[in-house]
Amino acid sequence: MTQVHSKAGKITVFGAGPAFGLPEGSPFVTKTLVQLQMAGLPYRLDLARPDDSPKGQIPFIQDAEDIVADSTFIRGHIEARYEVDLDAGLSPAERAQAWAIERMVENQLGWTAAWFRFFDEANFQKGPAHWFDHAPEAIREQLKQQLLDQVAINLRAVGVGRHAPEEIVELGARSLWSLSVTLGDKPFLMGDRPTSVDAIAFAVLAQFLTPVFDHPLRRRAEGFCNLVAYVERMMTRYFPDHPWRVAEPAPTPDARVFEAA
Ligand SMILES: N[C@@H](CCC(=O)N[C@@H](CS)C(=O)NCC(=O)O)C(=O)O
DSSP: OOEESOTTOOEEEEEOOSBTTBSSSOHHHHHHHHHHHHTTOOEEEEEOOGGGSTTSSSOEEEETTEEEESHHHHHHHHHHHHTOOTTTTOOHHHHHHHHHHHHHIIIIIHHHHHHHHHHSHHHHHHTGGGGGTTSOHHHHHHHHHHHHHHHHHHHHHHSGGGSOHHHHHHHHHHHHHHHHHHHTTSSBTTBSSOOHHHHHHHHHHHHHHOTTOOOHHHHHHHTOHHHHHHHHHHHHHHOTTSOTTSSOOOOOOOOHHHHOO
16 A cells, blocks of 8 residues: 655655554654655655664655665754754754653653553554454464564563553653643644644654544543644644544554565
């Protein structure tokens, strides 16, 4: 499946494609798609597996002869090559604050949502388990277990996976509160117009709020009305055709694991 955002685009973004009620299943790919739009650069989204990337993760992009992996380095590439500043208008102190928020969202908050997606059995079955729908039946369960084992290692490495579920909720809720207070009644995190940090904050918050998965952190996120409105605002602005939270969408079976192998 290929989604062509603009026929004129020369930048190809490699990502997961729509999934889980979201326009793009990976929050880091979503970040890149939003930042490309912020920069006014057309793109084309193609499906890829993390193994296809030089860094073993999505997103990565191809821009003419350059392949750039990792959303933050992709942003750096965009800003340098196309002479855009996604944080234009921000003071050095505001840029520093935005970076700190981004690190919290990427390196802590996102992992708390990931725990409930992979280690809540019902959520796993509705979501990531479908990545193996096209695998040979004889090895399907083994592959799911391998995935869970790898995610568990990652979650332990970042610390989140060492805690009880209720403690993970408290950690995640604290960061949701932090985002909610930072946003306040502004339209975007750093003020009246979107800047780079909005791309990842939106992407990760949408992962919490998608109706496909049910978990205590989704309900905590739903309690922050300004965050709910913020995600709707960003979704309308950057993915106007996406039917956001209109109904419980069917999970998107993702065949790329075996079709691309
Ligand atoms: N620091 C990376 C993180 C990217 C990332 O975690 N991507 C996930 C998908 S959301 C991935 O490819 N995971 C596969 C893996 O880590 O093996 C970035 O900003 O691009």
